[in-house]
Amino acid sequence: MAKKPATTEPSPQPAKSTDSVPFCQALANHLTYSVGKDHYTATPRDWFFALAHTTRDQMTARWMETMRRYYEADAKRIYYMSMEFLIGRTLTNSLMNMGHYDECLKMAAEAGLDLEQARAMEPDAALGNGGLGRLAACFLDSMATLGLPSYGYGIRYEYGMFNQRIENGWQVEHPDSWLRYGNPWEFPRPEVLYPVKFYGRLVEYTSEAGSLRHHWVDTEDVMAMAYDTPIPGYGGKSVNNMRLWAAKSSRDFDLKYFNEGNYIKAVEDKNESENLSKVLYPDDTTAMGRELRLKQQYFFVSASLQDMLYRFNKFHKNFDELPDKVAMQLNDTHPSIAIPELMRILLDLNHLDWDRAWDIVTRTFSYTNHTLMPEALETWPVSLLEKTLPRHLQIIYEINHLFLNDVRHQNPGDTELLKRISIIDEDNGRRIRMAHLAIVGSHQVNGVAQIHTELMRQTIFADFDRFYPGKIINITNGITPRRWLNQANPGLAGLITEHIGDGWITHLDQLSKLNKFATDKAFQGKFLRVKQANKESLAKVIEEKLGIKINPASLFDVQIKRMHEYKRQLLNLFHVVTLYNRIRANPGENRVPRTVIFSGKAAPGYARAKLIIKLINDVADIVNHDPVIGDQLKVVYIPNYDVTTAAEIIPAADLSEQISTAGTEASGTGNMKLALNGALTIGTLDGANIEIRDEVGTDNIFIFGLNTAEVAEITSKGYNPWDYYHGNQELRQVLDMIGSGYFSPDEPERFRPVIDSLTAGGDQYLLLADYTDYIACQEKIDALYRNPAEWARKAILNVAGMGKFSSDRTIREYAENIWGVKSVLRPEV
Ligand SMILES: *Cc1c(COP(=O)(O)O)cnc(C)c1O
Numbered sequence: 155m156a157k158k159p160a161t162t163e164p165s166p167q168p169a170k171s172t173d174s175v176p177f178c179q180a181l182a183n184h185l186t187y188s189v190g191k192d193h194y195t196a197t198p199r200d201w202f203f204a205l206a207h208t209t210r211d212q213m214t215a216r217w218m219e220t221m222r223r224y225y226e227a228d229a230k231r232i233y234y235m236s237m238e239f240l241i242g243r244t245l246t247n248s249l250m251n252m253g254h255y256d257e258c259l260k261m262a263a264e265a266g267l268d269l270e271q272a273r274a275m276e277p278d279a280a281l282g283n284g285g286l287g288r289l290a291a292c293f294l295d296s297m298a299t300l301g302l303p304s305y306g307y308g309i310r311y312e313y314g315m316f317n318q319r320i321e322n323g324w325q326v327e328h329p330d331s332w333l334r335y336g337n338p339w340e341f342p343r344p345e346v347l348y349p350v351k352f353y354g355r356l357v358e359y360t361s362e363a364g365s366l367r368h369h370w371v372d373t374e375d376v377m378a379m380a381y382d383t384p385i386p387g388y389g390g391k392s393v394n395n396m397r398l399w400a401a402k403s404s405r406d407f408d409l410k411y412f413n414e415g416n417y418i419k420a421v422e423d424k425n426e427s428e429n430l431s432k433v434l435y436p437d438d439t440t441a442m443g444r445e446l447r448l449k450q451q452y453f454f455v456s457a458s459l460q461d462m463l464y465r466f467n468k469f470h471k472n473f474d475e476l477p478d479k480v481a482m483q484l485n486d487t488h489p490s491i492a493i494p495e496l497m498r499i500l501l502d503l504n505h506l507d508w509d510r511a512w513d514i515v516t517r518t519f520s521y522t523n524h525t526l527m528p529e530a531l532e533t534w535p536v537s538l539l540e541k542t543l544p545r546h547l548q549i550i551y552e553i554n555h556l557f558l559n560d561v562r563h564q565n566p567g568d569t570e571l572l573k574r575i576s577i578i579d580e581d582n583g584r585r586i587r588m589a590h591l592a593i594v595g596s597h598q599v600n601g602v603a604q605i606h607t608e609l610m611r612q613t614i615f616a617d618f619d620r621f622y623p624g625k626i627i628n629i630t631n632g633i634t635p636r637r638w639l640n641q642a643n644p645g646l647a648g649l650i651t652e653h654i655g656d657g658w659i660t661h662l663d664q665l666s667k668l669n670k671f672a673t674d675k676a677f678q679g680k681f682l683r684v685k686q687a688n689k690e691s692l693a694k695v696i697e698e699k700l701g702i703k704i705n706p707a708s709l710f711d712v713q714i715k716r717m718h719e720y721k722r723q724l725l726n727l728f729h730v731v732t733l734y735n736r737i738r739a740n741p742g743e744n745r746v747p748r749t750v751i752f753s754g755k756a757a758p759g760y761a762r763a764k765l766i767i768k769l770i771n772d773v774a775d776i777v778n779h780d781p782v783i784g785d786q787l788k789v790v791y792i793p794n795y796d797v798t799t800a801a802e803i804i805p806a807a808d809l810s811e812q813i814s815t816a817g818t819e820a821s822g823t824g825n826m827k828l829a830l831n832g833a834l835t836i837g838t839l840d841g842a843n844i845e846i847r848d849e850v851g852t853d854n855i856f857i858f859g860l861n862t863a864e865v866a867e868i869t870s871k872g873y874n875p876w877d878y879y880h881g882n883q884e885l886r887q888v889l890d891m892i893g894s895g896y897f898s899p900d901e902p903e904r905f906r907p908v909i910d911s912l913t914a915g916g917d918q919y920l921l922l923a924d925y926t927d928y929i930a931c932q933e934k935i936d937a938l939y940r941n942p943a944e945w946a947r948k949a950i951l952n953v954a955g956m957g958k959f960s961s962d963r964t965i966r967e968y969a970e971n972i973w974g975v976k977s978v979l980r981p982e983v
Pocket of ligand 1: 240283284285288714715716795796797800821822823824825827
């Protein structure tokens with residue numbers, strides 16, 4: 155982890171400690187009794203483990219108290235169901251949220267302990283791909299801070315997101331064995347164990363009362379074992395639970411083979427069932443139609459529902475109360491098999507009739523959509539469900555049958571509508587459309603930014619919006635200010651607190667009090683000095699890690715996110731090559747020096763995205779070694795983008811690149827993190843960029859390019875990229891250089907396919923159409939950067955305008971508009 159800049163600003167604001175146990179003594183005890191070392195032999199990792207155990211102890215009592223409080227209040231619980239939780243490191247977060255941070259700093263200083271070194275030993279918990287998983291992690295922080303009775307439910311992957319190395323310019327994936335040294339934050343719960351069934355067959359029988367019943371028999375069972383991780387809210391008042399499931403082989407299953415004397419076979423099969431929670435699928439925008447993925451989904455859904463109902467049944471006998479006591483949020487369609495699963499539990503195991511069960515189910519579930527892109531919308535082959543989850547398939551058929559009856563009733567004769575809206579896609583080899591299932595089975599469906607929700611209503615879910623008016627609502631995403639400002643950027647956090655107090659940490663709206671400092675010369679100076687210090691420390695990290703010397707006075711131009719064609723890292727690179735050509739054509743000209751920073755992973759099977767990584771690195775190689783270019787332009791690819799890397803880069807960014815083709819980025823949250831840390835945004839009118847513009851003011855953001863209406867128009871009219879190729883000489887030069895091997899002399903044809911896809915291939919994401927406006931916009935940014943006071947003014951106004959984008963606001967909207975839950979806070983003591 156980067157050393158934070160040594161500014162004269164006060165340290166960030168940890169919550170006040172509520173505990174009186176001397177931290178120092180507790181730490182010494184853990185080093186001795188939990189780690190088994192003393193001061194002489196302890197390594198930085200030993201110190202990390204001792205610190206983590208000490209911090210966990212501080213959380214545990216409050217955690218137990220919180221659970222009792224929810225139990226005694228018989229509170230309505232929120233279950234946030236997510237295949238991904240991108241948590242990152244936990245130590246600083248827990249210390250700060252529990253109010254022990256200052257104490258710990260002081261103790262470390264006195265004991266001569268290198269806290270940075272110890273902190274850097276913590277692996278980054280990367281149980282997610284990107285935005286969707288990070289959103290879940292921000293939500294856990296906000297739900298705990300707000301005292302909402304909530305649980306995160308997911309999978310304890312043994313291997314999280316792969317580690318990315320850049321070797322010879324190419325992405326190479328390495329396994330992320332984050333549990334290798336053990337995980338000091340989790341509590342294994344070997345007694346919290348549920349069987350999860352797969353395969354088998356159905357037996358129908360008639361009950362004594364004469365109704366048709368179903369048994370699901372001869373199944374292959376896997377056990378789900380719980381691991382609990384405490385999630386502390388800021389201020390330490392509430393500590394919630396994240397419960398992740400690990401697959402264990404079932405004892406019965408083993409026994410069969412053991413009894414046959416086939417010891418090796420039994421152990422082999424044990425491994426096979428434990429493979430279920432082995433690895434996270436590293437694809438963020440394409441649906442992975444693999445059997446193991448479906449089994450992962452059902453595995454964690456089944457275990458979570460059993461667990462939730464166990465808790466419910468302790469207090470309640472009547473399932474009709476379920477929607478008053480439980481809200482289940484589906485983070486994308488990944489857990490949407492929960493809808494037929496709860497139906498199965500109510501029908502087959504508890505013998506409710508269909509209508510009553512369906513009413514309970516639809517009042518319990520709600521679903522968040524994260525994408526409009528067709529390749530990301532999950533569908534499963536009917537044949538796969540038939541084999542793996544036969545009873546669920548039957549139930550889905552019945553749900554669809556009754557749903558289509560209703561649709562038919564309201565729209566007689568419209569057979570095209572029935573085909574479009576059906577849960578079953580009959581045209582592509584019969585597949586289940588999981589988004590349709592999730593919409594039909596939920597009482598509320600939300601998009602993640604205004605424009606995304608509007609597009610949902612107008613395009614992919616227009617039929618549903620007509621059939622269920624008011625079901626589709628918007629709740630714009632947010633980020634937690636604790637991690638993304640208070641912890642990531644102590645310099646800026648301290649400066650803000652010095653001027654407006656620390657209320658912003660839990661009431662981010664209060665940042666608007668900074669508006670009046672935007673033109674204050676003294677404040678501008680301090681603000682710029684904090685940014686400069688952050689840039690210098692990032693420059694140091696880059697030199698240490700990559701051996702590239704960058705100019706800390708240059709404009710830090712940052713694009714950090716998953717590598718994807720729709721996010722248009724290539725467009726950014728075209729700007730880089732344009733600058734390169736301009737400098738070479740006119741070396742003496744006085745310019746704003748730039749450092750263009752990229753970071754992001756590509757899905758391992760996404761060849762085009764991986765080729766673009768190679769292209770960025772090949773361009774970097776030429777640009778960074780060209781003596782004519784010198785300090786005026788540098789290109790840096792920071793490997794292995796994760797939460798830790800994000801927190802290093804973001805505080806140092808001057809410019810935030812949010813340049814997706816309009817209509818493709820549902821919301822984005824990286825855009826929020828960067829603006830909150832005082833970067834100016836260059837972006838398209840896409841996702842939450844639009845709402846950021848509305849909050850910070852049109853004059854304080856750099857918007858360029860086609861909007862969604864123009865994108866729709868240009869594509870419907872027949873877009874011809876060649877017109878743009880021939881219409882702009884600089885663009886043509888850039889494309890020709892890349893296509894003909896200027897940056898890849900060792901293999902001149904290497905990038906030909908990339909360029910061909912933009913010209914002959916039709917340029918799906920309209921890079922050429924947006925190029926000219928993008929370059930012109932970048933020129934305005936250069937001009938502004940020459941005026942530091944004016945730049946500072948706009949950057950301060952950006953920070954001041956970010957109040958809306960706290961995930962606390964997002965979660966309050968979910969609580970009010972979807973879940974119908976209230977805080978259950980501890981009475982003030
Ligand atoms: C915030 C975040 C993302 C999402 O970034 P976008 O720019 O919104 O795509 C992805 N990965 C990590 C590690 C993040 O912290």
